Amino acid sequence: MQLTKEQIENLYKFTRQHYVAWYDLQSELVDHLANDIEQIWKTKPNLSFEQAKIKSFKKFGVFGFMDVVEKRQKALGKKYSKLIWKEFKQFFTIPKIIFTISLFFAILFFIRLVNYNSFVIFTMLVGLIGFPIIALFITRKKQKEKFKETKKKYMFEEYITNLGKFASVFQIPFQILIHYADNENWTLNMELFFSFTFVICGLLFYISVSILPPKIRAIIAKEHPEYQIS
Amino acid sequence: MANSKLYKGSLQTIILNLLEQNDKMYGYEITQKVKQITNGELKITEGALYPALHKLEAEGFLDVEIINFGNRMRKYYKLTEQGETENVNRLVELQEFIKNMQIMVNPKFSLE
Numbered sequence: 001m002q003l004t005k006e007q008i009e010n011l012y013k014f015t016r017q018h019y020v021a022w023y024d025l026q027s028e029l030v031d032h033l034a035n036d037i038e039q040i041w042k043t044k045p046n047l048s049f050e051q052a053k054i055k056s057f058k059k060f061g062v063f064g065f066m067d068v069v070e071k072r073q074k075a076l077g078k079k080y081s082k083l084i085w086k087e088f089k090q091f092f093t094i095p096k097i098i099f100t101i102s103l104f105f106a107i108l109f110f111i112r113l114v115n116y117n118s119f120v121i122f123t124m125l126v127g128l129i130g131f132p133i134i135a136l137f138i139t140r141k142k143q144k145e146k147f148k149e150t151k152k153k154y155m156f157e158e159y160i161t162n163l164g165k166f167a168s169v170f171q172i173p174f175q176i177l178i179h180y181a182d183n184e185n186w187t188l189n190m191e192l193f194f195s196f197t198f199v200i201c202g203l204l205f206y207i208s209v210s211i212l213p214p215k216i217r218a219i220i221a222k223e224h225p226e227y228q229i230s
Numbered sequence: 231m232a233n234s235k236l237y238k239g240s241l242q243t244i245i246l247n248l249l250e251q252n253d254k255m256y257g258y259e260i261t262q263k264v265k266q267i268t269n270g271e272l273k274i275t276e277g278a279l280y281p282a283l284h285k286l287e288a289e290g291f292l293d294v295e296i297i298n299f300g301n302r303m304r305k306y307y308k309l310t311e312q313g314e315t316e317n318v319n320r321l322v323e324l325q326e327f328i329k330n331m332q333i334m335v336n337p338k339f340s341l342e
Contacts, residue, residue, distance in 0.1 A: 003301070028305045031258070061275065075287070225296070
């Protein structure tokens, strides 16, 4: 006997009640529970839907779906990091390396040109952090609006705005700001380090905010045809 | 894996090999297939299966396809080219492991 539409809806609600907020994972777990309930009914046809559901859920262990959720987040975090590094490495291969090196020297010459003016350095660093933060803020707002409309969240889509482990890269410009912005006696090593770090952070922000989001959305859309790319 | 810790390290290899033989499968189907092949000796638990599948997927060894099955969605997993190569490598590793374990637990002494 196959589960009815109402029973499937009940299973979706059940997964949400057990802290599975993402539609992609909910769908997989709902299909698993549904298959198992149908299998249970073959041998124990007298069990009610609720009894069979609980019997099936117990097979996930004492932590229920939590373990599956945590491990999936970990796996997707790794997938996200892999995508970032893949794009990042591109900037160190021909022809993009020409752009990367040019950017490095442009920063180096610019800070010399402005004579390490603390206001200019401060503005550069605020810009470096500010643009991606604004972009992420706008994207998160759009995601929330889309969720209100569709009631569907996708786990990998959240990495577009939470950036996984790469969120910690945002701390680097702040550290430079603390140590460099007020410093008037720049050594050559300081200049090189500043330009190098500025370029690396800039590339990582550009990749995470501009290059990766459409790619991640395309990956989700390929797997979930009902996913709306906005 | 409910019935033996010995199988735990081989779960991913079991999944890869099943997908090599069956083109595409969904989670529940994998648990049932393993149970059927081993006559119920080996039971893959839900709490171990999905993390393993998601890890293999994130590593690029599996591709997914979601289709409508009646009134619900079904997620099928299939091997990527990279997954096929990985399966071969892991099977070789597993066979080596089994061979070495057999030598360890059943040594043949010789007087030579």
